[in-house]
Amino acid sequence: MRQTIQPRSGTAFTIKKGERLKVIDPEGEQVADIYAFNEHDKTEFLSSGRTLDYNESIRFKTGSKLYSNLSEVMFEIIEDKVEDHDFLLTPCSVDTFRHFYPDEEPVPGCYGNLVAAFAEFDIPAHHVGTTFNTFMNVDISDSGKIAVLPPKSQAGDFTVFEAKMDMIVGLTACSAGESNNFRYKPIQFEILPAQTV
Amino acid sequence: MRQTIQPRSGTAFTIKKGERLKVIDPEGEQVADIYAFNEHDKTEFLSSGRTLDYNESIRFKTGSKLYSNLSEVMFEIIEDKVEDHDFLLTPCSVDTFRHFYPDEEPVPGCYGNLVAAFAEFDIPAHHVGTTFNTFMNVDISDSGKIAVLPPKSQAGDFTVFEAKMDMIVGLTACSAGESNNFRYKPIQFEILPAQTV
Numbered sequence: 001m002r003q004t005i006q007p008r009s010g011t012a013f014t015i016k017k018g019e020r021l022k023v024i025d026p027e028g029e030q031v032a033d034i035y036a037f038n039e040h041d042k043t044e045f046l047s048s049g050r051t052l053d054y055n056e057s058i059r060f061k062t063g064s065k066l067y068s069n070l071s072e073v074m075f076e077i078i079e080d081k082v083e084d085h086d087f088l089l090t091p092c093s094v095d096t097f098r099h100f101y102p103d104e105e106p107v108p109g110c111y112g113n114l115v116a117a118f119a120e121f122d123i124p125a126h127h128v129g130t131t132f133n134t135f136m137n138v139d140i141s142d143s144g145k146i147a148v149l150p151p152k153s154q155a156g157d158f159t160v161f162e163a164k165m166d167m168i169v170g171l172t173a174c175s176a177g178e179s180n181n182f183r184y185k186p187i188q189f190e191i192l193p194a195q196t197v
Numbered sequence: 198m199r200q201t202i203q204p205r206s207g208t209a210f211t212i213k214k215g216e217r218l219k220v221i222d223p224e225g226e227q228v229a230d231i232y233a234f235n236e237h238d239k240t241e242f243l244s245s246g247r248t249l250d251y252n253e254s255i256r257f258k259t260g261s262k263l264y265s266n267l268s269e270v271m272f273e274i275i276e277d278k279v280e281d282h283d284f285l286l287t288p289c290s291v292d293t294f295r296h297f298y299p300d301e302e303p304v305p306g307c308y309g310n311l312v313a314a315f316a317e318f319d320i321p322a323h324h325v326g327t328t329f330n331t332f333m334n335v336d337i338s339d340s341g342k343i344a345v346l347p348p349k350s351q352a353g354d355f356t357v358f359e360a361k362m363d364m365i366v367g368l369t370a371c372s373a374g375e376s377n378n379f380r381y382k383p384i385q386f387e388i389l390p391a392q393t394v
Contacts, residue, residue: 049245049287049327052343054296058285059341069323071292088255088285090246095268099251126266129326130246140337144256146249 005032007184010113010172012121014039018194020078021161021169023134023187028155030185031174033091033110033131035118036074039166042123044068048087048130058140060085066132066161074167075132079160084152086136091128092176101177110172121168128170134159136179150181160192202229204381207310207369209318211236215391217275218358218366220331220384225352227382228371230288230307230328232315233271236363239320241265245284245327255337257282263329263358271364272329276357279350283333285343288325289373298374307369318365325367331356333376347378357389 002024005011010033015021023032038044050067052058060066061083066075090096091110098106108116115125135153140146163169173187174180199221202208207230212218220229235241247264249255257263258280263272287293288307295303305313312322332350337343370384371377 043321043323045323047287047326049285050292052285053287053293056343057341058337058343069326071290071296088246088249090244090250093268095247096250099268124240126240126242129244129266140255140341144254144337146253146255 002188002190005171005173005187005189007173007186008107008175010110010117010170012117012168012170014167015163015169015191016166017163019163020192021163022158022190022192023161023171024156024158024189025135025151025153026155026188027185028153028157029151029181029183030153030187031136031151031179032134032187033114033172033174034134035114035128035131035170036167037123037127038068039168042127044070044072045127045129046074046132051087058088060087073164075161076164077159078162081157082135082153082159084135084137086133086138087130088138088146089130089133091131091172092174092179096176107175109175113172114170117170118168123168148178199385199387202368202370202384202386204370204383205304205372207307207314207367209314209365209367211364212360212366212388213363214360216360217389218360219355219387219389220358220368221353221355221386222332222348222350223352223385224382225350225354226348226378226380227350227384228333228348228376229331229384230311230369230371231331232311232325232328232367233364234320235265236365239324241267241269242324242326243271243329248284255285257284270361272358273361274356275359278354279332279356281332281334281349283330283335284327285335286327286330288328288369289371289376293373304372306372310369311367314367315365320365345375
């Protein structure tokens with residue numbers, strides 16, 4: 001069943017090993033941040049650094065695996081219409097809004113939305129680290145400069161992640177202007193059952 | 198007073214706001230991983246993601262600031278003879294040795310050395326995240342491929358970090374072959390007093 005995350009909000013849910021998380025961008029150009037914990041040991045969580053290490057790449061596509069801080073595979077991308085995602089930058093937050101948009105009233109952002117969603121699973125705020133930013137288009141220049149560009153995702157594009165362990169997963173419709181071509185749209189998702197051979 | 202970290206080992210110590218940490222590569226081509234906690238709140242720690250966000254760059258040099266997960270400045274680089282460091286990759290560990298060098302007997306690596314050093318300050322292992330890898334030479338190709346190259350640091354080169362809060366700091370002489378041009382050397386460091394105007 002398809003569920004909708006309203007613009008600039010987030011949710012958390014459990015997923016079992018073998019099930020698949022389909023993240024859909026219904027209107028296009030909208031980022032969805034993902035973070036995850038081992039359901040049975042909340043000190044094991046998604047790790048940008050380990051994932052960059054083992055993929056030996058900052059680009060992600062079908063076949064890429066996302067690792068935990070304990071070097072276990074949490075997700076594998078098994079289908080991907082976009083193949084342009086980010087795993088360098090932290091979820092937007094009150095602090096990042098103050099830093100980048102000092103004239104705007106700050107909103108909770110993906111970080112605040114994830115912290116609130118994970119709190120229902122008794123996960124403390126400081127355990128929420130760098131998110132896998134689905135559909136986020138980040139360019140690195142030859143000099144190392146980071147630029148955030150409009151997502152390449154078009155209406156209806158999606159990425160499917162297979163769960164490699166039982167997890168608590170947080171997912172957002174990103175709240176940052178620059179990341180979403182300055183229009184805040186919903187994100188949709190489905191939990192698909194484990195595939196039987 | 199200059200202190201020496203033996204090859205493939207690590208240590209932890211406190212530093213006060215305003216003091217400066219001088220990290221020296223005495224022989225050249227040796228990486229030193231740094232991680233840090235707010236001495237007064239160990240749920241505040243060094244954050245790769247926040248630092249990449251606010252620097253808007255994956256390159257670091259004199260003037261670069263290193264941020265915590267709470268978006269506070271922990272360190273500022275105030276002098277830097279190398280200006281080539283990494284803040285993408287996790288410290289080497291038993292798991293990374295098994296992954297990259299399956300035929301070798303794994304060693305604790307920077308992660309194991311940091312976990313042991315921080316344990317004396319009652320900091321749990323899962324709070325040790327992506328380290329600032331001083332002198333580590335990481336190249337990102339146009340396609341996003343990560344390559345670890347020999348450090349550009351020469352004998353006697355150093356980087357000076359000014360502490361912007363009271364911290365518990367972990368520092369290693371890195372244990373990974375590829376990162377250190379396949380020779381394991383010591384790292385030296387000094388804590389310099391706060392500068393008086």
